[in-house]
Amino acid sequence: MARKAAGRPPEETLSLWKREQALLKTLVVDRDTEAWQRDPAFSGLQRVGGVDVSFVKGDSVSACASLVVLSYPELEVMYEDCRMVSLTAPYVSGFLAFREVPFLVDAVQQLREKEPRLMPQVLFVDGNGVLHHRGLCSRGKVQRGSGVAPIPTLSLNCWTHCLTSPASSSSAPAGFGVACHLGVLTDLPCIGVAKKLLQVDGLENNALHKEKIRLLKAGGDSFPLMGGSGTVLGMALKSHDHSTKPLYVSVGHKMSLEAAVRLTHGCCKFRIPEPVRQEQEGTEAKGMPPGSLRRACSQLLCCKLLCEVHVAEN
Incomplete structure (x- = not known):
């Protein structure tokens, strides 16, 4: 029997989410913090990661939380982890991170503890960073310095740091998506890569936007996504010469938009950057056939659901 997460959470929970x-x-830090980010060839970058939470059709509770780490620039699989999780928090627009990010943070923490030498130096997130909803929480200020956040949960020290950290002199109308949330909690550079335009701050997938897409000729071509506030929230990137649809790249944490776009393009053999594509479509790591990671997760989910049906019938 297909299962669904609980409905809208209590107002008390929503208020807590908004404050957090x-x-x-x-x-959030929206500038380059690592030396390799400022290098034209990304010298010093050796490991890139991708994360995602995927579901079986008809079940919005049981999911597979995945983390894949690839070598750079070879883009070969070094590490992969797929674990079954139960997402009990409901989906609320603008607050997806509170539903999914805890499991991704846990996956990163497990790798940090088990194989620290394989820790990714940057994470690609299938979703948005600062290209996200506005007005769902109090507008903060984006730091220009380096932020530090604990893993996997927020401690008293983190709350103190949040309240006392210096902010930039100008307000930051940009949003706070999954890539930002994950980046802050893991203290890793993060890039948000979305396949569809999130229409916020006056951004629209209208005729003008489609004309700009048509004018993107070669892989690497891009144009800025400037919202009605005058803030550039991300870039539309033609990631591959043969791709007809752009990717929407935005800063997650500890990386400039320029470096995020360059690295995204550099990690694309096809339309989707390899850290995300490998994680979503399966890998060939450790002699495993393509798609084995996803098939393994699907098999686990099917077995779990069959067991539940058997128990219910008896």
């Missing part, structure tokens, strides 16, 4: 989101937003 606002505080975490003050820790």
Whole structure:
């Protein structure tokens, strides 16, 4: 029997999420913090990661939380982890991170503890960073310095840091998506890569936007996504010469938009950057056939559901 997560959470929970989101937003860093990010060839970058939470059709509770780490620039699989999780928190627009990110943070923490030498130096997230909803929480200020956040949960020290951290002199109208949330909690550079345009701050998938897409000729071509506030929230990137649809790249944490776009393009053999594509479509790591990671997760989910049906019938 297909299962669905609980409905809209209590107002008390939503209020807590809003406060946490606002505080975490003050820790977002939208500039390059690592030497390799400023190098034209990304010299010093050796490991890139991709994360995602995927579901079986008809079940919005049981899911597979995945983390894949690839070598750079070879883009060969070094590590992969797929674990079954139960997402009990309901989906609320603008608050997806509170439903999915805890499991992704846990996956990163497990790798940090088991195989620290394989820790990714940057994470690609199938979703948005600062290209996200506005007005769902108090507008914070984006730091220009380096933020530090604990893993996997927020401690008292983190709350103190949130409340006392210096902020930039100008307000930050940008949003706070999954890539920002994950970046702050793991203290890793993060890039948000979305396949569809999130229409916020006046951004629209209208005729003008489609004309700009048509004018993108070669892989690597891009144009800025400037919202009605005058803030550039991300870039539309033609990631591959043969791709007809752009990717929407935005800053998650500890990386400039320019470097995020360059690295995204550099990680694309096809339309989707390899850290995300490998994680979503399966890998060939450890002699495993293509698609084995996803098939393994699907098999686990099917077995779990069959067991539940058997128990219910008896």
